[in-house]
Amino acid sequence: MSTPEPADDAVRALMLVMPRLIGRAKRTPPPEELRSLDLAPRHLSLLSMLLLDGPLTVSQLAGALGVAPTTVSLIVSELSRKGVLERREDDADRRRRIIDISQASRPAISQWLSPGARAWRRALAPLTDEQRRLFVDTLLAYESAITDIQREA
Template identity: 75%
Template sequence: MSTREPVDDAVRELMLLMPRLVGRIKRLPPPEQLRSQDLAPRHLSLLSVLLLDGPQTVKELAEKLGIAATTASLLVNDLSRKGVLERHEDDADRRRRIIDISAASRPAVSQWLSPGARAWREAVAPLTAAQRRTVIDTLLAYEASFAVATEQVDS
């Protein structure tokens, strides 16, 4: 009789799955138009928010990404200088700047990020709203736990 806990089987499966997922994602090269932009994973998250949710302020981007507004501003400045993003005045409040993917970059960004969005959509579509929430909460808990574990190793 096995002395393994039932959770060990799930952990084993996930430990084998995660590197495959990350490897597959890393092998998806950016479209030719974006290759010279030296985009990092932090840029992908910001571009995903803009692609899926539309134009945002820096403050809104920071909130959705869970980062400081100054960090979001640095990312926006970096991508704006590269021509990937553009800023517009908010018609309702001229003091506010709205950030969006530039018209010239939108097709390439969409081409690059669409396979991931499509795969997530197919994976979670059969689930109930509660099941989708459980998947998301589990991944968030894993991320938080992994961050703590790696901080302890680094100390």
């Protein structure tokens, strides 16, 4: 029998909770009016940013999502054609476009994504700013590690 590593209790707890979290997220279907849109995780991240932060430019979205502006432009074009997003000129710089959730889609998107944001706020509320940053950094490190490990396999 091998010697347990110091983090094994935490790993065990996380290995039990992560499938439940993922399963719960998958069992939260989009509202009826959004189901035909074939929304993928990349869409949800962008919609979440707009829901939480309000209208943003393509560059701001790209920075927040950690992807190239061309990737955001493609997603925005796709969702604009479907009527989910609206693009308008930036009054301060007419070359830039401001992206926002369309008024017609906002209630359904809010109904769908807001419970998750409220749950995260409730879970993170007791933590200090430093503890919240550590938690987020740990999840990002896990994402990076699992990507590396899957590449190695």
